[in-house]
Each structure stands twice: as structure tokens, then as C-alpha cells.
Amino acid sequence: MLVLSRKLNQSIMIGDDVEIIIVSVDRDQVKLGIKAPREIAVHRSEVYQEIQRANESAATSILETDDEKLETGTANPAVLRAAPKNKTTKTP
Amino acid sequence: MNMNSALGTETISSSDMPNNLSKDVTMESTTIRQTEVRHFVDLPRFGSFHYTDSETIAFPWGLPGFADLRRFVVLTSPSTENVIWLQSLERLEIAIPLTDPWRMFGDYSPSLPESALLSLEIQAPEDFAIMNVLVAESADGEVRQFLNLLAPVVINLKKKIGRQVMLEGTTYTVRTPVATYQTEAETIDAFEAHHGDE
Numbered sequence: 001m002l003v004l005s006r007k008l009n010q011s012i013m014i015g016d017d018v019e020i021i022i023v024s025v026d027r028d029q030v031k032l033g034i035k036a037p038r039e040i041a042v043h044r045s046e047v048y049q050e051i052q053r054a055n056e057s058a059a060t061s062i063l064e065t066d067d068e069k070l071e072t073g074t075a076n077p078a079v080l081r082a083a084p085k086n087k088t089t090k091t092p
Numbered sequence: 093m094n095m096n097s098a099l100g101t102e103t104i105s106s107s108d109m110p111n112n113l114s115k116d117v118t119m120e121s122t123t124i125r126q127t128e129v130r131h132f133v134d135l136p137r138f139g140s141f142h143y144t145d146s147e148t149i150a151f152p153w154g155l156p157g158f159a160d161l162r163r164f165v166v167l168t169s170p171s172t173e174n175v176i177w178l179q180s181l182e183r184l185e186i187a188i189p190l191t192d193p194w195r196m197f198g199d200y201s202p203s204l205p206e207s208a209l210l211s212l213e214i215q216a217p218e219d220f221a222i223m224n225v226l227v228a229e230s231a232d233g234e235v236r237q238f239l240n241l242l243a244p245v246v247i248n249l250k251k252k253i254g255r256q257v258m259l260e261g262t263t264y265t266v267r268t269p270v271a272t273y274q275t276e277a278e279t280i281d282a283f284e285a286h287h288g289d290e
Contacts, residue, residue, distance in 0.1 A: 041257075091206065
């Protein structure tokens with residue numbers, strides 16, 4: 001892991017397109033500004049890790065058992081339907 | 093019908109033809125009508141399954157926890173109603189259960205960040221499907237289900253690309269309780285304890 005020291009208002013470049021700026025430092029809280037292209041998602045790590053754990057748990061799901069699988073028929077391709085139009089919005 | 097070849101494609105051999113025709117007719121290796129190559133896999137969790145290239149969905153960014161898995165199919169299994177399984181084609185033991193969130197949360201209104209819409213090349217609302225990861229946990233004879241409403245799986249239906257998208261500035265959670273039910277064993281015990289040996 002690369003460790004760099006920065007002072008207030010200094011910044012770090014990641015690749016050519018991402019910049020992280022130290023916006024404020026207040027005791028144990030650091031406020032970071034992130035400049036990145038719109039197609040790159042930026043998120044707090046702990047949320048990402050929680051999603052990761054949920055996926056790993058879901059992948060070894062207990063929803064169906066091996067016994068059930070043997071008794072029932074074979075799996076079929078699923079047909080996906082579009083999300084309801086009036087429910088999904090775009091974050092401004 | 094002929095068996096599948098080792099390559100997983102169906103072929104029709106001359107032995108399928110009635111005897112009086114087999115001498116006169118030559119079968120070309122390509123069939124007359126254009127059919128897509130059908131791939132066959134033996135899935136550890138669902139048994140035999142077949143799919144075409146156009147049924148494959150790409151996940152260019154993988155999924156959190158499975159960043160290296162890029163090719164999936166979606167399937168349903170008779171033993172799990174209302175669940176659509178996101179089955180990895182690269183690690184056959186990995187299949188993630190997804191479900192339609194509006195079945196349980198009629199007011200779910202995810203606001204998708206621009207990064208998601210751009211990266212998935214979504215242009216119109218009818219272009220994409222949204223489903224959420226279902227987690228089932230068993231403890232003390234109870235099965236609890238949770239739905240990840242914070243990070244829906246979004247799939248561009250036209251381009252066949254998908255991504256798990258984290259919603260921003262939202263109160264939705266990763267572990268939203270869905271249903272709690274007792275396992276069958278527990279229910280029988282409870283019934284017998286209540287009714288005794290009748």
C-alpha cells in the first residue's frame with residue numbers, strides 16, 4: 001500500500017483521471033474532495049465491504065438444498081423484464 | 093436425436109434419416125436454418141443447463157466479492173420460486189440469488205447515479221432490469237431472508253451488460269429484512285409439542 005503525507009488543500013492524483021483533495025482536517029475527521037470522471041463510482045469502503053459480504057453469503061445460499069435439486073426438473077433460462085418506469089430515477 | 097458432441101453443439105447425423113433416404117441424401121455439417129450454438133453445462137447446483145451466446149450477460153466490473161467473474165447467465169429453478177439465479181459461467185459453483193424488489197417493496201424507488209447509467213450505456217427506461225441480491229441465513233431453526241436494497245443489480249437488456257450499483261445518499265440498507273420463517277423440522281417439533289401423540 002502506498003502511504004503519502006498531505007497537508008490541508010494538497011491533493012493526490014490516481015491515474016490520469018482521479019484527484020483526491022484534502023478539503024478540511026478537524027481533529028480525527030478528514031474531509032476529502034474527489035474529482036473523477038462521471039462513469040467512475042466513488043463510495044465509502046465500509047459500505048462496499050458490507051455489499052461484498054452479502055454477495056459472498058448469497059453465493060453460498062441455503063435457499064435450495066441439493067435434495068430439492070435432484071427431485072425437481074432442470075433449470076431454465078430466465079426472462080428478464082424491464083424495471084417499472086415510474087419507480088427508477090436518476091440521481092441529479 | 094443425436095448426442096451432443098464434446099464441443100457442446102448439436103449435430104444431426106445421417107443415421108437420423110429414415111433408412112431408405114440415408115444413401116441418397118448428404119447432410120451438410122451446417123444446418124439449413126441459422127441456429128445459435130447451444131452450450132451445455134452441468135451445473136453443480138442446478139444440474140444440466142443449456143444456453144446460447146445471446147443469453148450470456150457480461151459483468152465488466154464483476155461483482156463486489158467476485159470482481160474477477162465477468163460472464164453470467166440468468167436462470168430459474170423449479171425449487172426456488174420468484175428467484176432468478178445469476179449463474180457464473182467461470183466458476184460453476186457460484187450462483188447469486190436475485191429477486192424483483194417490487195414484489196416485496198412496492199414503493200422501492202432507487203435513484204441510479206450517473207456513473208451507473210453511463211457505464212452501462214443505458215439510454216431509455218425500458219432498456220434495463222433491476223433485481224436485488226437475496227441473502228438467506230439459518231439460525232436456531234429459523235430462516236431469515238434479507239434483500240440488498242442499497243446496491244441493486246442493474247442489467248442493460250439490450251446490450252446484455254450488468255453491474256451491481258451502489259445507490260448514493262439513500263436510506264436503503266444492504267440487509268433489509270424480508271421474511272422470517274421456521275424450518276420444516278422446527279415446525280413439526282412445535283406441532284407435536286403442542287398436540288402431543290394424537
